[in-house]
Amino acid sequence: MSAPALEAAPPLARPRAAALLWPVVGAITALLVLLPTSALPGWMWKLPPSWKLPLAGEVSAFVKWLVDSAALGPLAFIDLTRAIAWVLDWPLALARALLVAGFTTGQGSQAVQWFPPLPWFAVVFLAVALAARVGGWRLALLMGAGLGYLLVFGQWASAMVTLASVLVAAPLAVAGGLMVGIACHRSPRAEKAITPLLDLAQTVPVFAYLVPILVLFGFGPVSAMIATILYALPPMVRIAAAAFRAVPEEVVALARMSGCTRRQFTWKVLVPTARPALMLGVNQVILLTLNMVIIASMIGAGGLGYDVLTALRRLAIGAGIEAGLAITVLAILLDRLAQAMARASERGRHHGARAPRRYWLPVLAVSAALWLAAFLAPPLATFPDSLQLSTAAWWDEWVRWINITFFDTLDAFKNAVLLNLLVPVKRFMLALPWPWVALVAAFAGWRAGGAGLALGALAGVLFIVFVGLWEYAALTLYLCGVSVLVAVTLGVPIGIFASGRERLWRAVEVAIDTLQTLPSFVYLIPIVMLFRVGDFTAMIAIVLYAIAPAIRYTAHGLRGVPAPLVEAGIANGCTRTQLLTRIKLPLALPDMLLGVNQTIMLALSMLVITALVGTRDLGQEVYSALAKADVGRGVVAGLCVAIIAMVADRLISAAALRLKRRLGLS
Amino acid sequence: MPSSADAPVLACRHVSKLYGHGAARFLDGRAAPEEMAAAGVIPAVIDVNLAIGRGETFVIMGLSGSGKSTLVRCLAGLIEPTGGEVLFEGRDLFALPERELIQLRRHRMGMVFQHFALLPHLTVLGNVAFPLDVQGMPKAQREARAREMIELVGLKGREAYFPRELSGGQQQRVGIARSLAADPELWFLDEPFSALDPLIRREMQDELKRLQAILNKTIVFITHDFDEAVRLADRIAIMKDGRLVQVGTAEELILHPASDYVRAFTRDAPRAKILTARAILRTPGPDEAGIAGMVPASTPIAGFAQQVEATDKPFAVVEDGRILGVIDRRAMMDVLVGRDLAGPAEPGP
């Protein structure tokens, strides 16, 4: 048989050539970096001002035109945005009246409250009753404990402000995402049009679209809510679209054979069948909404987010951690409640639950009575001070103690990492001439995914260069690259180690879930306390935030290796190590690459937030644009971050796909 | 009704379904399979002609991938054929306005699916009532009807269960009850029992026969199990690579297979139970000795084998008091063991 031998020849020869390719690229890179700067023309690092595209100015001018003079006939554009804000303000105002401000008439200082908001005991009673109804006593207990935390630690007032906006924003984001998902399902053309927008929305850092929202909708809770919805909606769309795609073909055929109209199909078959998967989307929306709470407070959301932000600015660690934990508590409570409600609606109907009316009428009556009590005796409505406590001082004390006791150690550690890792990488990145980077990006794109990807990568790099942000981008790549490197070096071994040990893995999973639920700002606080501001602090925060996928995907990949292959390895006499290196790791590699991909995405999104601790990259550019309400600068810098994210994502996904094919896994 | 009693309820003319881009240019059927494969076109159904009569149980058989599901989906109007037409009571199914097609499906067609296709969020009652809900029937009325259907398939008492709380056989009973809820005239079943284990499968086949005896629907049934086909079918169609190879009764397929492919399907069939006296009789020779007894023409061989075995003499095959011919021990054994049949058999290709 000669045919197989002939076919086998090229794949053998190919890896050898390929193995040479990247070392050559590396060698040239090293050469370029080591070359004295005078050997190459200066524009290769810093573009002369006359070459730059004035994109930022144009975007600013465009938005200014929108606000000042754009009109559709008699309807000015700004009226349109005002109308949107007005419509969204209604539910928000209602929720705030219920939970925060009470029902008032009059404006500002003349406002007269003629009925108070729901007092804390009424809210607790209602929430616990709801939790008990949908999730049994366990959930009721969790609810009671969570709300108790908010009360005892003095977070109640802020938490209600946050809750009011979340209670409006999350359902709107879910409903909006569902609608867009349905539209995508009905029309492939709509899906094609929407997918790139989703990509963009998920990679542009939030700060970048805060600026235009600020300009178009003004400072205040409504703007904050719009930003939150925009932030939380894309994942819902994606999850909905995927959930609909996964509805079995037979079920679709059944719907048609039963004579469903399109609307009946959507609401009686598609959405209910996909509901378990859609609940994942609801979970994501709730987490993202609460993740956004702090950022949203920069444009006027108030509440817990504002507390964290001011604590961070004052470096008041205890206050910051308490408010941050309060956000996490809210996230957990809302998420568990939503999950339980979904399950209850599936289960409840026949297993003899009490009729809804017989449960809810008394509950609502009691709540109303409690509310009335607060109206008649206003002092009741405030949680007694004597029952409140704060750990803020304790936290502060603790950090001070660590700082004093370990100052030298911490400082030495920080300096060692700075000198040996951060600074060299930074120098290296800044010494790279951009034409070479563009070339390498294009080459990598071509190798991984063909001409299209090559062109895309090239165009992306050139965009960044010609809007004049190359230097910032290089700094972004440096900080992000180092953080990803550290996250992967730590995360992959943890994943490998935990994957084979059932109990340990469960513990690790809980730990990384928690890390991801905590709003990203919360990490910053203790780290800043220990290491003060700077790149090192930013790196640690990014690593903490981005390490989860590196661990998760590694373990997933290893645990997903088909059992027969492992058994074949054992049968052939592999040792444990051989089993890992010869069989499991190669097969898990595509999954691990996806994990690295996710790590990069998370690192980039955290990067922008670390601008608060004084980094000097694209994130800082976006953040200071926000501070100055400079729309064009913010949008352009945001686009650059999005480009880096998208190019990295496409390159790695393409590489993972190729690898998968080579391993015969797809 | 536009047609006479024995006009076909469902017919298809030159129906072809080719998957892939620009598949229509291969419709003339002249292209070689390799050519189509090179163009990325998959021929799932090729030039099928069929006519299914009212009240008939029509079984479609074939190996996996032979195009059975595709054909039945064309017949049910779920996928539009690349070429040819499907006629329901003489009217082209795909020329009907959307509204009429929906009405047709709501009231006159029902389908049972291989993997049950139960809606996970509805109880047994909700699933069975689903087609009626879609029609807009009031709740009390549709639930009453659904309860009847649930009782009919023997699931009384499980109305409030969810699909995931039922066994495979029970789930398929729900699927059957649901497809019957709207009292369709035309009933499609795509491998309804393939996902079930042999015992339950047997039970479900009996169930189906019992239902058919009560309800008398026109049935299109898919299977790749010849035994199942034999138990249920009036006529059986055999498909291979998208083409219809042969259509006939089980007896015809066994006695006169059109090809080795068909013969392979019928090889292990329980002949003694399928073949009747009529199928194996021969005209008595002039020197035939006296007959040992009489056998009704429609009795399967198993019904008289012992008597015939016991003697050398032939038996007379009678129908309505007339003698149609005779059978003897030797002819019977030939047929039972599948030795090439003397007389009426045409040589297979």
Ligand SMILES: Nc1ncnc2c1ncn2[C@@H]1O[C@H](COP(=O)(O)OP(=O)(O)OP(=O)(O)O)[C@@H](O)[C@H]1O
């Ligand atoms: N949506 C589709 N796209 C492309 N090819 C398809 C599609 N559906 C079916 N086919 C092809 O059409 C051929 C017939 O498929 P079909 O499902 O009708 O077979 P079947 O006889 O029902 O098989 P089984 O017994 O396994 O259910 C197969 O080769 C299949 O690959």
Ligand SMILES: [Mg+2]
């Ligand atoms: Mg099939």
